[in-house]
Amino acid sequence: MSAPPLLSVRDLRVGFATEGGLLQAVDGVSFDLEAGEVLAIVGESGSGKSVTAQTIIGLTRSKNSRIEGSVKLDGEELVEADDAAMRRLRGERIAMIFQDPMTSFNPVYRIGNQIVEAIRAHIGEKVEKAEARRRVVELFESVGIPDAERRVDDYPHEFSGGMRQRAMIAMALALEPEVLIADEPTTALDVTIQAQILRLLEDLNREHGLATILITHDLGIVAEVADRVLVMYAGRIVEQGTLDEIFYDPQHPYTWGLMGSLTRLDRPRPHRLPQIPGQPPSLVDLPGGCPFRPRCPHEFSKCTEYPGLEARLAEAPDHRDRCWLTPEQKREKRQVEGQIGLEAPG
């Protein structure tokens, strides 16, 4: 551990007041993001991954939200920062792109216009519209949008899905941020386009050293680009480690479930598509103990006690998980029909 991490999240809690009670979307999440690394946050819908990301740049602040904990960017505390400071930071230091590029652009303005707007919102006095526009053309070229000069004046619906996402990425990069948060950037795209966008994100990370948080439910994507992985469930991290650690030595049953539900070309076809049994829990009334217990076929008596996020393998001090099973038990139980998976009881 040489330099302090670029982004440091400690014990982040985010709750929303709803008709049914307090919904705890994020419940004690801590992680670091080093400069230049790609951190993947993986989980189902409702796991809290998007809320975590949005909270980092303050998008979840509202009358109904309760935010506690600490988020530090270069040592600067963000949770308590005032709205003006957060506005300056968004786009300039941390940029975020979202899942659906069609609805993420305002349909009534030209795309170039919207990116110029982003640029001028931050450095307005120093930059003229024409100059900003030139910068947008450059950005378009750098993210691989052909015929950039003309396309800058197009409307969002005149772009294809993949092009739109590239434009979103261009907009995110416009002010040269230190961190890029990509929330399900490829989920709304065709599979072939997905690969292109991932390639682009990878290049940006490698060539510009852009630290990236990649949020997804798709482990396949994670395997392509991530350095480290966080697995989230019910608003908490249930496992974290390097890419290799997670893929070759997953420690948490939920992770086994995620991996088991991936169909793989290099293995024999399972005679039944594997699923993780049960439903994600309601975040309003969480049962005590391990949050995954109701769905876990390997649960036992100790699971009524809430497991801490700890490194349980001596040889991998940064590979942490929240499961009471011993490493030997885990190695044994995760083998289902010759590969890693989560077996349903019976």
Next chain:
Amino acid sequence: MLRFVVRRLVGMAIVLFVVSILVFLIFNVIPNSPPAQRLAGKNATPTLVKSIEEEWGFDESLPVQYVTMMKNVFTGELTSYSPRIPVDEQIEEGIPATFSLSIGAGIIWLTFGLILGYLAATRAGGWLDRALTGVAIAGISIPVFLLAPVLIYFLTYKLEIFPNGGYVPLTEDPWEWLTHLILPWFTLAVLSIGFYSRVLRSNMLDVMNEDYVRTARAKGLSERRVMTRHVLRNSLIPVVTLFGLDFGATIAGTAIITEVLFNIDGVGLYAAESIKRVELPPIMGVTLYGAFFVVFVNTLVDVAYAYLDPRVRLGASAR
């Protein structure tokens, strides 16, 4: 954009044609009595009926009748028969009053509706928001012919705050013009203010949940910019089109009743009096011109909508 406008103009021409045929059918064909007799009205003498028959060509085939009717209308030959006054002259005389009433009311209800709607949306759930809901529902349900007599009775008769109906041209006396119109404006506007504020509020709340507003905030735009350039701009589009349609409908509809109740000398009053006297030619004329006006306004609204929302103009589907 140009192609779109041309397409709309062609559409408008078709609709106008259909309207004219409709009016022709309504007045001359559908009813089950001799048309000349009906047109002649109350003081029908046999000679009058005969001359009407010739003038309008009722002994000819239907298509010829139609052409004759349109010719009569557009060359200003349409006249009521007792007394003999050209219909288009009467309509022209009534236009300033009708426009003063409608345009004034329209400006009032749009302005207040938008302001209140914006406030309700930004303070969603608050007392203003709930009060507005109540006002809106009441507004849709209070008919003009209840509100107007109540206002007239209490504010012009009992309390004598406002003059008792009538219209004073703007060129004659601006102050009197204003005081005579305040109650009618209020009557017309009150019904719509609640409705429009609710429409804007609902649009704004929808838009505020849209992804592109989230993007705008994620870009680091100031809250004011997010609200005006993104939320308002997109929320207003349906409001503008709604207003255009409503405005046309008002001039050709609710304004008539308001003019009758407040005794305002506009086109609507002319039409109402013709109804009372069972004079068909003026009604025909007012209907035609009114319908033309409304179709024209609707087309304008379509074009404005396309200007404001590029998705419409470029014929794109959501992809």
Next chain:
Amino acid sequence: MRNGDGPWRLALRRFLGNRLAVAFLGLFFLVVVFVLAAPLWANHVAHSGPNATHTLEKLHVDGETREVVTPEGKPIGPQWFEAGGKFFLGADSRLGRDEMVRLMYGGRVSLFVGVVSGLITTTLAVILGLLAGYYRGWIDAVIARTLDVLWSLPVLLIGIALGISLAVGGLKIGPVELSGGSIWVPILVISIFSTPYVARPLRGQVMALGEKEFVEAAIAQGAGPLRVMFAEILPNLASTIIVFFTLNIANNMLFEAALSFLGAGVQPPNSSWGTMISVGVELLTTQPLLAIIPGAMIMLTVLSLNIVGDGLRDALDPRSKVRLEARTGMAEPEGAAV
């Protein structure tokens, strides 16, 4: 929430929980009872029909003699129960007719026209919507264009034109013949012009439903178009139809009142609340109640129908409206992507 409750029971329970809607439903029923009681009142209390004139009569109350209509033509004001219920609301005009009796009978006409044209409109709209939405193609093109043209016309103006034209001339289409004063003339006029407002959204819904799998499944099982339209699509439209029908009655009543007020709707000897207002407005400064009370009745009825309609919509499809007030007392939560 008990298990096994069908969607209609659930909807009923939701509706009954909406106190505002239930209260106004009660109000609407009161209005209906009020107008249905017309003959009772006329025969046993007021001893007068709605069109019977009493211009030269005098009332004897507490030893005082009151003229029903003064020589100057001013009708008597509300007597309430002083004259045993006669002229409860006074006389309506120079003709000296009992205003209360007229109010009740006029209400019958207003409600009748509103409800019957509502039935006709809804039926027409359902048929047109089903045809257009199911068959699409040129059938849809024709229906949709026609609805568009109708919808873009100034409804009151053309309604007036048609109303007065038919009032003068009567109607004859094939075997159907209506005299000018028939009550079916305004009913027809209102029905025709109301239809686009209901048919357009219904058509949209039918088209959306037609894309759903259960329709494809029915067709794959060999169901013919009639079966698909009436057995598969129509039941899913039911809640929309109910809501639209309720709101449509309210609109129709307002439309009828406007037409009748101007003289192009209900014709003498029939009278409705709308015609009563036009009579009453002429005496606004002397007997304001004559114009205001029928107007108030219209408003109460229309308001009740609107609130009930809104309540039905909430009960049958709660997703369509976002609630204003969360039970925790805080404002509605913003959309949070979890």
